[in-house]
Each structure stands twice: as structure tokens, then as C-alpha cells.
Amino acid sequence: MLQLIENEKIRETIDGKRIITKKPELLAPAGSLEKLKVAVHYGADAVFIGGQEFGLRSNAGNFSIEEMREGVEFAKKYGAVIYVTTNIFAHNENMAGLEEYLEAIEEAGVKGIIVADPLIIETCRKVAPKLEIHLSTQQSLSNWKAVKYWKQEGLHRVVLAREVGAEEMLKMKEEVDIEIEAFVHGAMCIAYSGRCVLSNHMTARDSNRGGCCQSCRWDYDLYEQVDGEEKALFGEGDAPFAMSPKDLKLIESIPHMIELGIDSLKVEGRMKSIHYVATVISVYRKVIDAYCEDPENFQIKKEWLEELDRCANRATASSFFEGEPGYEQQMFGTHASKMKWDFAGLVLDYDQETQMVTLQQRNYFKPGDTVEFFGPDIESFKFEIGQIWDEKGNELEVANHPLQIIKFKCERPLFSYNMMRKENI
Amino acid sequence: MKKPELLVTPKSVKHIGALIEAGADAFVIGEQQFGLRLAGEFPVSDVELATQLIHGAGKKVYVAVNAIFHNDRLDALENYLKDMQRIGVDALIFGDPAVVVAVRELDITIPLHWNPETIATNWFQANYWNERGAKRAVLARELSIDEVVEIKKNAKPEIEVQIHGMTCMFQSKRSLLGNYFLYRDEVMEIENRKANQNMFLHDKERKNKYPIYEDLNGTHIFSPNDMCLIDELTELFQAGIDSLKFDGVLQTEEYINTVTNCYRQAIDAYFDNGEDAYDEIKDVLLEKIEEIQPELRPLDTGFIFKETVY
Numbered sequence: 001m002l003q004l005i006e007n008e009k010i011r012e013t014i015d016g017k018r019i020i021t022k023k024p025e026l027l028a029p030a031g032s033l034e035k036l037k038v039a040v041h042y043g044a045d046a047v048f049i050g051g052q053e054f055g056l057r058s059n060a061g062n063f064s065i066e067e068m069r070e071g072v073e074f075a076k077k078y079g080a081v082i083y084v085t086t087n088i089f090a091h092n093e094n095m096a097g098l099e100e101y102l103e104a105i106e107e108a109g110v111k112g113i114i115v116a117d118p119l120i121i122e123t124c125r126k127v128a129p130k131l132e133i134h135l136s137t138q139q140s141l142s143n144w145k146a147v148k149y150w151k152q153e154g155l156h157r158v159v160l161a162r163e164v165g166a167e168e169m170l171k172m173k174e175e176v177d178i179e180i181e182a183f184v185h186g187a188m189c190i191a192y193s194g195r196c197v198l199s200n201h202m203t204a205r206d207s208n209r210g211g212c213c214q215s216c217r218w219d220y221d222l223y224e225q226v227d228g229e230e231k232a233l234f235g236e237g238d239a240p241f242a243m244s245p246k247d248l249k250l251i252e253s254i255p256h257m258i259e260l261g262i263d264s265l266k267v268e269g270r271m272k273s274i275h276y277v278a279t280v281i282s283v284y285r286k287v288i289d290a291y292c293e294d295p296e297n298f299q300i301k302k303e304w305l306e307e308l309d310r311c312a313n314r315a316t317a318s319s320f321f322e323g324e325p326g327y328e329q330q331m332f333g334t335h336a337s338k339m340k341w342d343f344a345g346l347v348l349d350y351d352q353e354t355q356m357v358t359l360q361q362r363n364y365f366k367p368g369d370t371v372e373f374f375g376p377d378i379e380s381f382k383f384e385i386g387q388i389w390d391e392k393g394n395e396l397e398v399a400n401h402p403l404q405i406i407k408f409k410c411e412r413p414l415f416s417y418n419m420m421r422k423e424n425i
Numbered sequence: 426m427k428k429p430e431l432l433v434t435p436k437s438v439k440h441i442g443a444l445i446e447a448g449a450d451a452f453v454i455g456e457q458q459f460g461l462r463l464a465g466e467f468p469v470s471d472v473e474l475a476t477q478l479i480h481g482a483g484k485k486v487y488v489a490v491n492a493i494f495h496n497d498r499l500d501a502l503e504n505y506l507k508d509m510q511r512i513g514v515d516a517l518i519f520g521d522p523a524v525v526v527a528v529r530e531l532d533i534t535i536p537l538h539w540n541p542e543t544i545a546t547n548w549f550q551a552n553y554w555n556e557r558g559a560k561r562a563v564l565a566r567e568l569s570i571d572e573v574v575e576i577k578k579n580a581k582p583e584i585e586v587q588i589h590g591m592t593c594m595f596q597s598k599r600s601l602l603g604n605y606f607l608y609r610d611e612v613m614e615i616e617n618r619k620a621n622q623n624m625f626l627h628d629k630e631r632k633n634k635y636p637i638y639e640d641l642n643g644t645h646i647f648s649p650n651d652m653c654l655i656d657e658l659t660e661l662f663q664a665g666i667d668s669l670k671f672d673g674v675l676q677t678e679e680y681i682n683t684v685t686n687c688y689r690q691a692i693d694a695y696f697d698n699g700e701d702a703y704d705e706i707k708d709v710l711l712e713k714i715e716e717i718q719p720e721l722r723p724l725d726t727g728f729i730f731k732e733t734v735y
Contacts, residue, residue, distance in 0.1 A: 089544045091568070092575045119549035138544075143494045145523035152526075161493075163598040168496050191597045192493055192643075197543050198594050200567050201648055202631060204733045208543060211735030216595070220626035222605065223634075224618065225721065233624070238609060241626060243601050243644075320598070327604035 005261040020292035028281050031270040036071045038274040040080045041417045043285030054086040056210040065104045072109035081111040087136035089208040102128040132156040138194040144175040151178045179263040184250040186268025190243050217244040239333030249316035254287045275343030279311040310341040347418040359406045366398040375418030428696045430668040434464035438474045447682045448689025451485035457640045460489025464673040487516040536560040548579035555582040566592040570729045574664045583667035588654040590672035595646040652727035656707040
């Protein structure tokens with residue numbers, strides 16, 4: 001049974017047919033300008049990116065101010081907006097340069113920042129008042145009274161802790177008039193975000209400043225101490241103790257989230273490939289649009305689930321949204337596997353007259369291979385590669401150079417930003 | 426120079442007398458429904474008894490309400506805050522802003538101590554929460570001595586720093602021990618052990634042992650070493666840190682008593698008789714702690730002299 005939010009106008013009945021008038025924002029991650037463009041092109045309403053300072057994920061591709069500006073301009077053409085993560089908990093040494101940085105972000109046309117440290121909240125309010133301020137999940141926001149606190153502090157939006165369930169979200173929406181953003185897809189911390197310093201202890205890398213080395217995903221042996229003796233709590237052949245969560249996947253709960261009035265649905269993964277971003281965003285786009293248009297007759301299509309599966313490399317689960325996650329939502333004795341499909345190429349151009357595709361190679365392929373094309377403007381279709389040529393028209397036996405420009409003929413029309421993928425056998 | 430407060434964690438009401446004897450100035454108590462990782466469990470009736478005892482000796486009592494609250498505990502939290510107001514404890518230790526809101530709404534007049542553990546990393550935040558009612562900021566244990574000193578220099582509220590004991594590295598809402606046993610289809614193991622506090626994770630690569638237990642707040646994992654600054658207190662003394670905390674979670678009463686007394690001697694030596702007097706006894710005090718230190722728990726100095734990168 002779906003819980004419905006009552007005090008917010010999110011639905012209307014027109015000619016006896018119920019429709020959803022408040023569509024949540026679909027928020028995508030992007031670790032580079034290319035990923036940002038793909039995310040927007042594949043249907044994201046908003047994209048969050050990292051700058052070169054004050055953000056977590058020190059390993060993720062991060063944007064210069066110039067790139068932010070270009071990203072904002074690109075997104076604007078699609079009616080999409082950009083947020084910048086500035087979600088470290090600063091130490092004294094990180095405090096310098098913050099004002100200039102926030103001013104530059106504001107000037108670049110970014111809509112808002114995602115922030116955890118009150119230092120950055122207050123500084124932003126002072127020097128870059130046009131930026132919206134969104135509270136990061138790093139603050140582990142888990143109850144409606146704390147939501148009320150941040151509302152009173154003037155924040156525009158809060159990103160909830162990953163430990164918050166559907167019923168709790170409903171109460172938050174009922175009690176406090178503030179935008180709520182919740183994660184719907186991707187990898188996640190198994191600890192309360194911000195409350196884990198395993199990395200600091202095990203590798204001297206500060207998890208709350210972007211240095212997390214994911215120690216929670218390693219294997220450990222569990223013992224107990226009885227009368228000064230150490231006793232193993234695992235037998236021979238038992239999987240070791242692990243606390244690796246399956247990745248979040250709430251695709252089937254999207255209708256519920258929409259009915260709760262959640263304002264922004266967030267996909268995690270600034271480190272992921274453009275193939276991942278394109279696949280995940282396009283599927284969630286379809287689900288949100290289909291539900292809002294006709295909630296009564298909505299059904300999750302099998303092909304959407306299969307499509308999502310193509311870029312998954314870990315098992316998935318619904319985490320806390322549907323209740324307390326049990327052991328079946330963790331991974332024991334197994335780790336990430338290979339993706340079922342490889343991203344093989346990005347379509348740069350298609351000539352309607354000659355039916356020639358110009359494609360940028362992203363993975364090995366050769367004539368005779370069966371591939372699949374997908375994109376927001378086409379129905380996915382399978383295709384057998386025929387003859388292929390390089391940029392200068394030399395025929396090739398294989399396409400094995402990353403980013404090489406490849407041409408071949410394809411009778412079905414393609415568009416730039418369409419992607420070609422190949423099953424991993 | 427003002428003597429810093431020596432703050433300790435009793436395991437029970439009965440334990441408090443010995444700690445007063447050992448030289449403690451202030452006490453952290455509470456119960457797991459509202460407070461995190463406490464050395465002992467003190468229901469409201471025990472908080473009342475403890476407060477009488479502690480106030481009778483002219484000492485201070487602080488109650489932990491630093492859980493990460495979910496909606497289902499907010500009503501109970503309000504009643505608890507009213508109980509604390511009635512009892513008249515000296516401070517409420519909080520991390521969740523829900524406590525700030527509740528305290529305002531209920532006109533609670535007990536001072537607040539801000540302690541969100543890992544995220545208290547700069548002086549701006551200390552001052553920010555000070556403006557919102559926090560009389561004291563408890564710093565993250567992952568800071569270096571230079572960072573601690575700079576925060577103290579720039580902070581408006583009192584500053585509390587942990588100087589001894591284990592520190593929490595990780596809190597998950599999930600039942601990670603229970604899940605492990607369930608995964609192996611060994612429900613009996615949960616019945617026997619879930620509430621125990623004698624388990625640890627062995628990290629073979631680093632040869633470390635991390636204590637782990639579960640309670641109402643989820644699963645908690647602790648540092649492999651006990652931090653011990655008994656012979657490294659000079660800079661903290663000179664910086665004017667207001668409160669030095671010895672966290673006795675997962676330690677025995679005898680251990681907590683002895684260590685408390687060692688720090689009492691260190692503080693008194695420095696402030697009553699000067700730096701030389703402290704320098705003279707600090708190695709002896711360290712040896713005294715080393716003698717009773719459990720074999721499983723090596724001593725170190727936490728992050729005070731360690732550099733972290735990111």
C-alpha cells in the first residue's frame with residue numbers, strides 16, 4: 001500500500017484521469033564535462049559535480065570554474081541545472097580560499113551547493129547569496145525535528161541520511177516545508193555518512209575530506225574473547241565477516257517516492273562511466289515520466305529492469321526505504337563482478353544520406369560483432385557490425401584503439417550521443 | 426592558569442564513589458536510547474541517584490543525548506529532556522540538531538555540549554553551535570595537536586578533548602553482527618552473543634583488533650589502540666583546554682579508577698607545582714598505566730601526532 005502525502009499539491013484529476021503535477025527532479029552525478037553532457041542529454045533535470053576544492057571524492061574527476069561555466073551553459077539549453085558538492089568537514093587548514101571559491105561558483109551560474117559543514121553554509125550565505133544551500137547526506141539527517149532545524153536556518157533543501165525509510169520521509173514532508181532529496185540508485189556507505197573514520201585509522205586517509213579508501217568493504221575475521229582466550233566465531237570454509245552493502249536500487253519504489261512528494265531523486269556515482277550515467281538516467285527518466293503521466297495504469301516494464309542490469313557490477317537492494325535491511329542486503333564472500341555489457345563506442349555523427357556512422361571507440365570491437373545501440377532519441381536495437389574504416393577511410397580489421405574515430409554503415413538512423421554497447425561473453 | 430576539568434565515564438551509580446575518590450571532576454552518564462557508546466547504562470532513576478551523589482561531592486554530571494535520532498524516538502527524547510531538567514543535571518551532550526530544537530521548544534535551561542564526534546573538526550563550527558546554545562564543543566579525535574591548539578585559540582565555547590581510551594571509528598544503523606550470523610544461518614549464535622561486548626574484528630593485514638558491538642543505535646566499531654596522553658599533556662595544558670576526557674567504554678572499573686587517578690596526579694602536579702613537577706612524574710604514571718593495560722589493547726597517542734592525507 002502506497003503512503004500518500006496529503007498536504008502538498010502533487011496531483012490533479014483532469015477529465016476523470018489522475019495525473020501527477022509535481023514531478024520530482026532527477027539528479028545525476030557527473031565527474032567530468034563529458035559525463036555532465038551525457039547526463040543532461042539522457043534526461044537528468046539536474047547534475048551534481050565536484051569542484052577542485054572542498055568536495056569529497058578527491059579521486060573523482062573534478063571541475064575547474066571554467067568547466068563549471070561550460071556545464072551550466074550546456075545544461076541551460078535543456079532546462080537543466082547544476083549543483084556543486086562542497087561537502088567536506090573542513091579542518092582549520094582548509095578554511096582559506098573558501099570565499100573566493102564560492103563567489104566563483106556563483107558567478108559561473110551554478111544553482112546551488114551541497115554542503116555539510118556550517119562553516120561553508122554561513123560563508124556561502126555571506127559571499128554568494130544567490131546560491132541555494134542543500135544540506136549534504138554527510139550530516140546524517142534522520143528525523144523531522146532536525147529537518148526543521150535546517151529549515152529554520154534558511155536552507156533550501158536537505159539530502160536525507162541513507163538510513164531514512166519511506167514512513168519517516170512522509171512525516172518529514174508533512175511536518176516541514178522544505179525540499180527533500182533522497183538517494184535512489186548507486187553505491188553507498190554502510191555507516192552513517194560522516195560518522196566513519198575507518199580510513200583515517202587504517203590508512204591515515206581522512207574519509208571526511210575525500211580520502212575514504214572504503215575499508216568497510218574489506219574482509220575481517222570475527223573473534224570473541226572468553227576468559228582471556230581468543231575464540232574464532234567462524235568455521236572452516238565460512239565466509240569472513242563483511243559489511244559491504246549491496247548497491248542501492250529503488251527503481252520499483254519510484255512511484256512511492258513520487259506520491260510522498262520527494263523533491264529530488266538522486267543517483268550516486270561521480271566516478272562512474274558515461275555508459276553508466278546514460279543507462280541509469282535514461283531508465284529512471286522513463287519510469288518517472290511514465291508514472292506521472294498515468295499513475296493508475298503504471299507498470300514497471302521488464303525491459304527497464306533489464307536495461308538497468310546492463311551497467312550493474314554489484315548486486316542491488318532497496319536499503320532502508322522499505323524497512324531495516326537484513327543480511328540479504330549485504331555481500332558476504334563475494335565482491336564486485338564484471339559488468340554484463342561493455343561500453344563500445346559513442347556516436348559522434350550520423351549522415352542520413354550515406355547512412356554512415358561516425359563513432360568514437362571506447363572498447364574493442366570488430367566486424368561480425370553483434371552490438372546494441374541505445375539513446376534517448378531511439379528505440380534500442382541490435383546490430384551486426386559490417387565493414388569498418390578509420391577516419392582517413394582505411395579499412396580496419398579491428399577497432400582496438402581507445403578514442404579512435406571509426407566509421408561504418410548502419411541502416412537505422414542514429415544521433416550524436418547515442419551509445420554502442422557489446423555483451424560481455 | 427585554570428586547571429582543566431578531568432571528565433570520566435562511570436559504569437554504574439556504585440562506581441561513582443570510587444571515581445570521586447580517584448579525583449574525577451565530572452561524569453558522563455546516560456542510556457543507550459539517547460546516548461552513544463556509554464561506559465554504563467543509567468536509566469532515569471539512576472541519573473537521579475548519580476546526580477545527588479555527584480552534586481553532593483561538588484562535582485559535575487553531564488548526560489549524553491548524542492544519538493542520531495530517528496522520528497520514532499523524538500517523543501521519548503522530549504520526555505527525557507524534561508526529566509533531565511527536573512533532575513538538574515549540569516549539561517546535555519548532543520550531536521543531532523533535533524536536540525537544539527527540542528530544548529528551545531521545551532524551555533530547557535540546561536547548558537548544551539556539542540559533540541557530534543567525527544565531524545567536529547574546526548573552530549568555526551564550534552562558534553556556530555556556541556551561538557545556538559552550546560557552552561562547550563567536544564573535538565573530533567582525528568585532529569592533530571596543532572589543530573586542537575588552533576581551535577582553542579579561536580573558539581568561543583569551552584573546548585573538551587579526549588586524552589585517554591578507545592575511540593569509535595564507525596557507526597552503522599544496520600545489525601552487522603546479527604546479519605553475519607543470520608547469513609550463516611546460526612540464529613543461536615545471536616541469542617548467545619548479540620548483546621556481548623567481548624567481540625572484535627581481526628584485520629590480518631594490519632595485525633589490528635577492532636572491538637565491535639551492537640546496541641539500540643546499531644553497530645559500533647572501535648579503534649585498535651587506546652589513546653594515552655598521560656606523558657604528552659603539556660601542550661594541552663598550555664593551550665588552556667577546558668576539559669580532558671577519559672572515555673572508559675569497554676574497560677573495567679579497576680582500570681578506569683587507576684587511570685583516572687593517574688591523570689589526577691598529572692593535572693595536579695602541573696598546575697599546583699609547575700611543569701617540572703609534571704615532567705618528573707609523567708613517565709612513572711605512564712608505566713603505571715602500562716602495567717594494567719590489557720594485552721589486547723596497545724597504547725598510542727591517537728591522531729595527536731599523526732598526519733592524515735586526503
